[in-house]
Amino acid sequence: MAGPLGKDLLGLAPLSAEQIQLVLDTAVPFREISERAIKKVPTLRGATIVNLFFEASTRTRISFEFAEKRLSADTVNVASAGSSVSKGETLVDTARNLEAMKIDMVVIRHGGSGAAKFLAERIESNVVNAGDGTNEHPTQGLLDMLTLRDRFGDLRGKKICIVGDVLHSRVARSNIWGLTKLGADVAVCGPRSLLPNAIEAMGVTVFNRIEAAIEWADALNVLRLQLERMQAGYIPSLREYNRVFGVTSARLEKAPRDLLILHPGPMNRGVEIDSDVADGPHSVILDQVTNGVAVRMAVLYLLAGGKPELAEAAKKGVA
Numbered sequence: 001m002a003g004p005l006g007k008d009l010l011g012l013a014p015l016s017a018e019q020i021q022l023v024l025d026t027a028v029p030f031r032e033i034s035e036r037a038i039k040k041v042p043t044l045r046g047a048t049i050v051n052l053f054f055e056a057s058t059r060t061r062i063s064f065e066f067a068e069k070r071l072s073a074d075t076v077n078v079a080s081a082g083s084s085v086s087k088g089e090t091l092v093d094t095a096r097n098l099e100a101m102k103i104d105m106v107v108i109r110h111g112g113s114g115a116a117k118f119l120a121e122r123i124e125s126n127v128v129n130a131g132d133g134t135n136e137h138p139t140q141g142l143l144d145m146l147t148l149r150d151r152f153g154d155l156r157g158k159k160i161c162i163v164g165d166v167l168h169s170r171v172a173r174s175n176i177w178g179l180t181k182l183g184a185d186v187a188v189c190g191p192r193s194l195l196p197n198a199i200e201a202m203g204v205t206v207f208n209r210i211e212a213a214i215e216w217a218d219a220l221n222v223l224r225l226q227l228e229r230m231q232a233g234y235i236p237s238l239r240e241y242n243r244v245f246g247v248t249s250a251r252l253e254k255a256p257r258d259l260l261i262l263h264p265g266p267m268n269r270g271v272e273i274d275s276d277v278a279d280g281p282h283s284v285i286l287d288q289v290t291n292g293v294a295v296r297m298a299v300l301y302l303l304a305g306g307k308p309e310l311a312e313a314a315k316k317g318v319a
């Protein structure tokens, strides 16, 4: 079934600004469901959703599962270990076998860039990209934007700097696509070895010094150094990285304004971000996690054909 987002959510690059705003607006009423004693509405009762997680995840996997359960969908979790993927079965064969058991949606995290699109083109179920290689992580981008919108309101003209390992980051790409569509000024900051070639072509400003980024920005979205995706030689050492690019309270104290601090997690404390910043008064890192459940509820609802104007009614359990 195709809703106002189309059949699948593969990234923020293909979405319009209106579609992005629609997801954020739809997430707001869904947020309240997680505050209730009984955190459940019948909106997706009867729908079956498979979570295919072929890469490690804490926040995204659990957040999708909470979102699905709070909308009363039936859920099945599949990881590569323990499934026939570990015996060499292809991704498409796995998904087609699941479809033969009559499923409605697949949420997929995969190490290969383009894996979600590849799957979406070959199965009838709705596909949601929960992070594919270094390509996109659209629901992370959406929850980051909801968190920024909660604090700033309209994002037009707000200065958001993405700091760190942009090269390996699907979160950075989804943030750049999404934030620029909503009219924010976006910058990246990091060692040149961790910035993609021609990143400026995505419409972002490049800062080579963290001090300059801090002076410019209204918010920093601090990325994890993805050590598992680095072969060697990107940075001299973790200590050196922290010394030159670390987001530290000493650096933030020199900022001309209070900066909002985001991090998609998991964090390398003491490397890209110091603990007193991560746990400090300007950090919205746990708000991001809370918003993640609401954003994913909104995405599932809209992909299932839910009408945006009925999101309020769905929250009350009558749509």
Ligand code: CP
Pocket (backbone or CB within 6 Å): 056, 057, 058, 059, 060, 061, 131, 137, 140, 264, 265, 266
């Ligand atoms: N932000 C994020 O994708 O975290 P996980 O890898 O824990 O899902």
